[in-house]
Amino acid sequence: xxxxxxxxxxxxxxxxxxxxxxxxxxxxxxxxxxxxxxxxxxxxxxxxxxxxxxxxxxxxxxxxxxxxxxxxxxxxxxxxxxxxxxxxxxxxxxxxxxxxxxxxxxxxxxxxxxxxxxxxxxxxxxxxxxxxxxxxxxxxxxxxxxxxxxxxxxxxxxxxxxxxxxxxxxxxxxxxxxxxxxxxxxxxxxxxxxxxxxxxxxxxxxxxxxxxxxxxxxxxxxxxxxxxxxxxxxxxxxxxxxxxxxxxxxxxxxxxxxxxxxxxxxxxxxxxxxxxxxxxxxxxxxxxxx
Numbered sequence: 001x002x003x004x005x006x007x008x009x010x011x012x013x014x015x016x017x018x019x020x021x022x023x024x025x026x027x028x029x030x031x032x033x034x035x036x037x038x039x040x041x042x043x044x045x046x047x048x049x050x051x052x053x054x055x056x057x058x059x060x061x062x063x064x065x066x067x068x069x070x071x072x073x074x075x076x077x078x079x080x081x082x083x084x085x086x087x088x089x090x091x092x093x094x095x096x097x098x099x100x101x102x103x104x105x106x107x108x109x110x111x112x113x114x115x116x117x118x119x120x121x122x123x124x125x126x127x128x129x130x131x132x133x134x135x136x137x138x139x140x141x142x143x144x145x146x147x148x149x150x151x152x153x154x155x156x157x158x159x160x161x162x163x164x165x166x167x168x169x170x171x172x173x174x175x176x177x178x179x180x181x182x183x184x185x186x187x188x189x190x191x192x193x194x195x196x197x198x199x200x201x202x203x204x205x206x207x208x209x210x211x212x213x214x215x216x217x218x219x220x221x222x223x224x225x226x227x228x229x230x231x232x233x234x235x236x237x238x239x240x241x242x243x244x245x246x247x248x249x250x251x252x253x254x255x256x257x258x259x260x261x262x263x264x265x266x267x268x269x270x271x272x273x274x275x276x277x278x279x280x281x282x283x284x285x286x287x288x289x290x
Contacts (some may be wrong), residue, residue, distance in 0.1 A: 018067060035058065064115060139160070175248065
């Protein structure tokens with residue numbers, strides 16, 4: 001049975017909020033794996049819990065699931081998708097988070113420390129997952145917190161940072177939609193729901209940035225498409241530094257396996273072809289810090 005409660009974390013920018021879903025205690029006890037799940041721009045922690053499949057999966061698998069809130073333009077007003085969107089300072093230099101210099105990396109590090117110190121999270125099994133702007137934040141935080149994070153799972157978001165090769169590689173499974181108009185696989189100009197036009201680089205740029213970060217010296221290898229999902233993986237990676245990319249051919253800018261939250265003319269089609277949470281969890285299970 002899911003147990004969700006509010007969590008407050010004192011961060012560098014003041015008190016920040018998160019939802020925490022704790023699994024029922026298992027007979028074996030001990031520390032539990034933890035997933036920190038980041039919503040996209042305009043989203044909320046509640047929407048992330050409700051629409052990604054992570055809540056049910058965490059309940060089944062005994063995962064400590066934390067879904068923090070981003071910051072919004074007007075902190076005194078409630079979050080609203082268009083008028084007062086919540087977002088993350090993902091390193092792109094965009095939006096109110098960049099203008100105000102919100103330190104989301106420090107906030108997420110403090111949240112991870114809180115999960116370990118107070119809520120029984122296993123420090124060897126801390127995983128970051130996120131959607132869209134939340135995925136971009138996962139790239140940024142994963143690079144900054146190498147050695148604390150066991151693996152990352154960004155979905156439908158670009159890696160805006162260019163971190164140098166790391167002495168501690170961070171395994172990554174990234175997922176993109178083949179029909180995503182807001183993060184197109186081939187890159188290009190996109191019109192955001194907020195009326196601005198931005199250039200978004202090709203998906204392979206994010207893949208290559210993380211491949212270099214993890215010290216993958218070999219070429220990228222593409223596997224044959226299976227059931228409408230293409231897979232790319234890096235070769236010659238440092239031990240524990242796997243980098244994989246899945247492209248769901250009929251998916252727009254939605255969580256894979258989740259509902260359509262934005263109209264098709266903005267975000268393209270939803271798709272049930274891949275269970276995004278399940279795919280990420282299978283990947284996470286193979287990785288822990290030593």
